[in-house]
Amino acid sequence: MSSTPLNLAVIIGSVREGRFGPVVADWFVQHAEQHGEFAVDVIDLADTPLPLALPPVPPAMDPNLARPAEMTDLTRRIAAADAVVIVTPEYNRSYPASLKAAIDWHYTEWGLKPIGFVGYSGGTGGILAIEHLRQVFTELHAHTLRDVVSFPRYYELFDTDGTLRDPEGPATAAKTLLDQLHLWGTLLRPAREETGSAAA
Secondary structure, X not given: OOOOOEEEEEEEOOOOOOOOHHHHHHHHHHHHHHHOOEEEEEEEHHHOOOOOOXXXXXXXXXXXXXXXXXXXXXXXXXXXXXXXXXXXXXXXXXXXXXXXXHHHOOOHHHOOOEEEEEEEEOOOOOHHHHHHHHHHHHHOOOEEOXXXXXXXXXXXXXXXXXXXXXXXXXXXHHHHHHHHHHHHHHHHHHHHHHHOOOOX
């Protein structure tokens, strides 16, 4: 175990009533904490107002523009992360508007950070949403990871108490993703500090 754990932000992307995201996030957070190399911060987008009307340019690119005051804590926590995991459902073959708003209200906060994905949906396990998110984060100079955790037909995979009925495969996928997050997070943190990125 390294002496300085990486700050891992786990972002719950769905905000709608009856969402399953917190169950999936809780499961992943348990694995992240057991991994031993991360200080985990769970960011639930349902806790922050996310206006869909954006300023002309990202606030980080214009000092005269400000995010809503309610977004201060969210911005601080994203900026402090060394690595990020997005927990996303799949709505109509893509990801939720709440998640897009959270991404678009920020810019430099994502740069030079590894981004991992945990997806869930009825059919594809969130893979189509994840592929769209890869394109968005590439534009923001983030490094998206190849390995993902995916839960197709999630409603058949978890018991009512949030326990996976067959945990072995997902646990292996989570370990692989966390190992990659640690590798890339460790490599990219000095680069952010050297370039003066927003996370530094």
